[in-house]
Amino acid sequence: MRHFLTLRDFNKEEILEMITLAQKIKAQTKQKHYVPYMERQALGMIFEKSSTRTRVSFETGIYQLGGIGLFLSSNDIQLGRGEPMRDTARVISRMVDMVMIRTFSQKKLDEFAAYSNVPVINGLTDEYHPVQLMADYLTMIEFGKADNPVCAYVGDGNNMAHSWLMLAAKLGFELRVSTPEGYECDAAVVVDAMRFAEESGAKLIIGNDPGAAVTGADVVTTDTWVSMGQEDEKERRVADFTGYIVDDTMMSHARDDAIFLHCLPAYRGYEVSDAVFEAHAEVIFSEAENRLHAQKGVMVWLDAHRDS
Ligand code: CP
Numbered sequence: 403m404r405h406f407l408t409l410r411d412f413n414k415e416e417i418l419e420m421i422t423l424a425q426k427i428k429a430q431t432k433q434k435h436y437v438p439y440m441e442r443q444a445l446g447m448i449f450e451k452s453s454t455r456t457r458v459s460f461e462t463g464i465y466q467l468g469g470i471g472l473f474l475s476s477n478d479i480q481l482g483r484g485e486p487m488r489d490t491a492r493v494i495s496r497m498v499d500m501v502m503i504r505t506f507s508q509k510k511l512d513e514f515a516a517y518s519n520v521p522v523i524n525g526l527t528d529e530y531h532p533v534q535l536m537a538d539y540l541t542m543i544e545f546g547k548a549d550n551p552v553c554a555y556v557g558d559g560n561n562m563a564h565s566w567l568m569l570a571a572k573l574g575f576e577l578r579v580s581t582p583e584g585y586e587c588d589a590a591v592v593v594d595a596m597r598f599a600e601e602s603g604a605k606l607i608i609g610n611d612p613g614a615a616v617t618g619a620d621v622v623t624t625d626t627w628v629s630m631g632q633e634d635e636k637e638r639r640v641a642d643f644t645g646y647i648v649d650d651t652m653m654s655h656a657r658d659d660a661i662f663l664h665c666l667p668a669y670r671g672y673e674v675s676d677a678v679f680e681a682h683a684e685v686i687f688s689e690a691e692n693r694l695h696a697q698k699g700v701m702v703w704l705d706a707h708r709d710s
């Protein structure tokens with residue numbers, strides 16, 4: 403049985419298999435042809451943090467696959483009152499067929515997975531957001547930016563930055579990551595990504611100069627400066643991220659036909675200007691829609707690998 407906890411656990415072929423499945427199921431969905439790949443299966447969806455896209459895409463996705471999604475907010479289940487993760491895992495995984503969790507530390511997610519009888523999917527932790535990157539890559543393919551692209555991530559060295567590093571390292575493309583000093587990616591994640599990059603031929607460039615990172619890029623991306631759980635740090639962060647807004651000046655360094663991706667929610671006037679956001683709205687909202695399709699690929703793939 404395989405879990406989907408971080409992209410570091412998958413090789414290029416496996417990631418592309420999931421993407422291919424997603425493309426096939428997306429095409430079927432667009433024809434209103436809902437193939438019941440996961441008929442009568444239940445997906446438990448545990449949320450310890452807020453969500454719009456992750457909740458709606460997983461709940462709709464499992465329904466379109468012939469199953470049902472159970473929205474389990476930690477405000478409502480005993481987990482939020484102190485029932486241990488390992489007990490929650492042992493109970494829920496005896497009743498459902500797959501689990502998605504959005505939680506704080508990757509350690510908590512790992513603990514759940516260790517005690518789960520069914521595949522577990524990371525719906526975002528402080529360290530990683532791998533399902534988002536599956537949607538991002540699907541969007542890059544659809545907008546013609548998946549053939550040897552140069553990508554630039556400018557912003558916080560957070561879960562999104564880590565996930566971009568893993569995707570690039572596994573698939574073998576060029577990624578430049580620029581963060582303000584003091585907001586670098588986790589050193590252990592970088593070391594891992596560099597190791598995978600040696601195998602895949604990916605070029606990973608890490609630095610503190612956003613203009614240099616974006617120069618000549620095919621894909622520019624960023625994320626909020628204040629992730630969930632960091633609300634108290636907002637004032638300091640906004641000051642420290644001066645010069646990191648992706649605005650027209652920043653985008654002028656990228657290729658003329660560059661696309662801009664954002665996992666959303668976006669905070670205009672902070673990490674992205676309103677003008678850049680609206681100029682790239684078609685890509686950004688296709689990216690959001692692709693959460694639905696990419697995750698169906700992930701779920702169907704995991705379902706097919708229960709015995710491996
Ligand atoms: N991008 C993303 O995961 O959005 P939500 O927080 O709304 O789920």
Ligand code: NVA
Pocket residue numbers: 526527528560561562625626628629630665666667
């Ligand atoms: N880095 C953000 C991503 C939100 C989808 C957060 O963790 O809040």
